[in-house]
Amino acid sequence: MGEHHTKPLRTREERNRFCRSVLRDITALETMLREGRFERGIQRIGAEQELCLIQPDFSPAMTGPEVLAGIGADAYTSELARYNLEINLPPKELGENSFQEMHRELEQLLARGQEVADQWNSRIILAGILPTIERRHLQPKYMTPAQRYQLLSEKMLEVRGEDFKIQLEGVDELIASLDSVLFEACNTSFQLHLQIDPADFVAQYNWAQLIAGPVLAIAANSPLLLGRELWMETRIALFKQSLDTRNPKHQLRDKAPRVNFGNDWIHHSVADLFKDNIARFPMLLGIAGEDEDALDLLSKGQIPKLRSLQLHNGTTYTWNRPCYGLSQGVPHLRIECRYLPAGPSVLDEMANFVFWVGLMKGMPESYRNLKDTLDFRVAKANFMRAAHTGMATSLEWEGKLWSAPNLVMEVLLPIAEAGLAASGITSDSIAHYLGVIYDRCERQRSGSRWMVQNFQRLRKAYGRGMASSLITEAMAEQQAGGLPVHFWDDIHSTRIYPRPFRELYAKDTMSTDLFTVKEEDPVILTERIMHWRNIRHLPVENAQGELVGILTHSNLTEWSEQGRDPFAMVREIMVREPVCAAPNARMETIRSVMNEKCIGCVPIIVHQHLVGMITDTDIKRLEESTEVVGPQRSAPFEEL
Structure with a gap:
């Protein structure tokens, strides 16, 4: 999320001061480019590993700040949510065994993190989007308690002028809104750096823009969000929408989102990218404390950090982001590849890294002037299709349509192999990591493919909550x-439920494809719906979509036997203030209360809105197919 020591720009004077600093930084950058002050003839690689922390029940753990404090390593840092952390791998000069060394360091840092996570009953997992994230994990208490995150969230919300909206459609559909940027916390990535x-x-x-589509297609690992099967790399759309400061009331004009792929090739200099971000996007935060004067430092023969420019650059999010940095006081430029997901395994991530660097180093000379030979929209269309369909994507390359695996195996892997060899990478490293990419493509088995194939089968057997777990x-x-x-291996499902009853929560077993009626609907309509769908309970909602009652088969039978008006409104017959539970209520508790109160269903709600239903039929089915232990006793429902 950019520079750690930030502050809001509340006054005109503060805004003007920061603007002046950004403009002087960009002038300093152009001066250094013109005078040849940047490091040349050496290339370094680096990476950032974002990760998730989970509890023993595989749901997100709020232990990030505690685990971070216990690790005490400079390589670890916080992330937006309490259930995320990030590892910053130290840069290495590209050559011989640099990837194998980085691979070992990453595994050592993950092992160190797991040692501390064990003390907090947590576990590290690599996932582009953690399948068990629920809506409740996006509440404010899950945001990491650091001022910079709260400030950025508040400022982005202020610029947008209304809640952030998420609308995604794949096999399933998700429509949601949130008054913070915490949807972004669902995304975890493996970010690559190349000098x-x-x-x-x-x-x-x-x-880098042209190869983004093919690389993403075979690396996709984020098909699930809130129990929905969406894009093969859902992160791409979710990240864009979760930080979209554009107000949807003013979308007739072509206004770029803060998360974007770009709209054209760059033509002259890296400074074009920084200038475009300055021109397009409002400055959200400023530097806390005194900032440097970049031009003054240059005039004294010193090299500036360009802190203001870097801060603004850190609040705009191109999938290939230009970066400025210093190595022992010498400035350099990097490309940061931000579109690759975390996981599925460390080896998969490192293979993606090697493949990407190999492609960058092996760029054929015929592609040096893409701005003059190819429409940018071809690259952008490839990228968006790859995010949607992953391995199944058809990609345009040199005027021909290729399947993603065939394009990689027949065209791109030879380019990557040549680029790595020219960079001095050992033949063993090349064969090891690129072999992973080849085998993945040949088997057509990416992280998303594995996840979707198993999720579809498990959801049919157990429901989406248990499938996600x-x-x-x-x-x-x-x-x-x-x-x-x-x-x-695939996850093999059987008729027997995969968890003992005592470990089940409502979210694991509740039905979510529900029929509902409005309180103004006629009774005869509800009777027909129940008959058609062979159901015994119908939730009743008001005009705002809030649960206000339950209509049961016995209610209808009694009404009919009394000869009452079949066109009376549902509100006259429904059971008001029904017993409800939260998604994280234990099934043992729900069963006990249903037995005590002699009721046949319990609606599952979040903020008065229906999200699921547990019926006595569900309870009976679970008791027959799970290990049932312990006495049935009453207990209060867990709160959200």
């Missing part, structure tokens, strides 16, 4: 085994 010589930056950046459990177990995803 670029200034003279090559335009050609290399444009090439089982997927997460299997991910954690198979990551620990170290194999790439194309060798992962």
Whole structure:
């Protein structure tokens, strides 16, 4: 989320001061480019590993700040949500065994993090989107208690002028809103860095844009969100919408979102990208404390950090982001590849890293002037299609349509192999990591493909709540085994329920495809719906979509036997203030209360809105197919 020491720009004077600093930074950047002050002839690689923390029941754990404090390593840092952390791998000069060394360091840092997480009864897992995240995990208490996150969230909401809206459609559909940026916390990625010589930056950046679609297609790992099967790489759309400061009332004009792929090739200099971000996006935050004067430092022969420019750059999110940095006081430029998800395994991530760097280093000379030879919209269309359909994507390449696996195996892997060899990477490293990419494509088995195939089968057997939990459990177990995803076992479902009854929650077993009626609807309509669908309970909602009652089969029978008006409104017959529970209520508790009160169903609600239903038929089915232990006793429902 950018510079740690930030403050809101509340006054005109503060805004003007920060604006002046940003403008002087961009002038300083152009001066350094013109005078040749940037490091040349050396290339470094680096990476940032975002990760999730989960509880023993595989739901998100709020232990991030505690685990971070216990690790005490500079490589670890916080993230937006309490259930996320990030590892910043130290940069390495590209050559020979640099990827194997980085691979070992990453595994060592993950092991160190897990040692501390064990003390907090938590577990580290790599997932583009954690399947067990629920709506309640987006409440304010789950935001990491750091001022910079709260400030950025408040400022983005202020610029937008209304709640952030999420609307995604894949196999399922998700429509939701939130008054903070916490939807962004669902996304975890493996971000790659490659240092670029200034003279090559335009050609290399444009090439990075062109290869983004194919690389994303075979690396997708985020198909599930809130129990819905959406895009193969749902992160791409979710990240854009979760930080979209554009007001939807003013969308007749072409206004870029803060998260974007870009709208054209760059033509002249890396400075074009920074200038475009300054021109398009309001400055949200300022530097806390005194900032440097970049031009003054340059005039004294010193190299500035360009802190203000970097801060603003850190609040705009291109999928290939230009970065400025210093190495032992010498400035350099990098491309940060931000679109790749975390997981499925460390080996899969490192194979993606090697493949991407190999492509960057192996750029054919014929692609050096893409801005003159290819419409940018081809690259952008490839990227968006890849996010939607992953391995199944058809990609345009040199005027021909290719399947993503065939394009990678026949065209791109040879380019990557040549680029890595020219960079001095050992033949063993090349064969090891690119072999993972080849096998993944040949088997057509990415993280998203594995997840979707198992989720569809498990959801049919157990419902989406339990399916999400089982997927997460299997991910954690198979990551620990170290194999790439194309060798992962499927999750085999049986008629027997996979968890004992005492470990079940409403969210695991509730029905979510529900029929409801409005309180103004006629009684005869509800009678017909119950008859058609063979159901015994109908939730009743008001005009705002809030649950206000339950209509039962016995209510209707009694009404009919008394000869009452069949066109009377449902509100006259419904049971008001029904017993309800939260998604995280234990099934043992729900069963006890249903027995005590002699009721046949319990609606599951969040903020008075219906999200599911548990019936006595569900309870009976679970008792027959799970281990039932312990006495049935009454207990209060857990709160949200």
